[in-house]
Amino acid sequence: MKRLALIALGGVLLAPTLAHAQRISPMQAGNFARICTRAAGATVCDAYITGVADAVALSKINDRNEGDASAPAGFCVPTSENGAAMRVKVLAWLKAHSEAMSKPVGESVFKALHDSYPCSGAK
Secondary structure (H helix, E strand, O other), X not given: OHHHHHHHHHHHHHHHHHHOOOXXXXXXXXXXXXXXXXXXHHHHHHHHHHHHHHHHXXXXXXXXXXXXXXXXXXXXXXXXXXXXXXXXXXXXXXXXXXXXXXXXXXXXXXXXXXXXXXOOOOO
16 A cells, blocks of 8 residues: 555656656658648648647737736737638748758747747738
8 A cells, every 4th residue: 555655646746747748749841731732631731730829829828827928929820810821821931941841840830830920010
């Protein structure tokens, strides 16, 4: 019984450390771009890109709710922008940044959205 209690305690003590580990998709941006350029892949591509955009927007809301209103947003997509329009910009960015094609898809899509939708309103 003591052994089980020690194992449980060890799990509790390690939990905060493990909570910081984040899953990153192993898919490369080049594979994602190939999917996105096919008509059959447009829907799943749009869903992935809007999911990244939603996650960043929700992260900013969470930061504000946790008392850090000054935390920067990764990018600012206008509410009028749809998935197809974001896909066009992401694919154009990927085409212009061939070095990103071997990087994880999430990293590259984030950078594409960051460059395409700056919060300053400059682009």
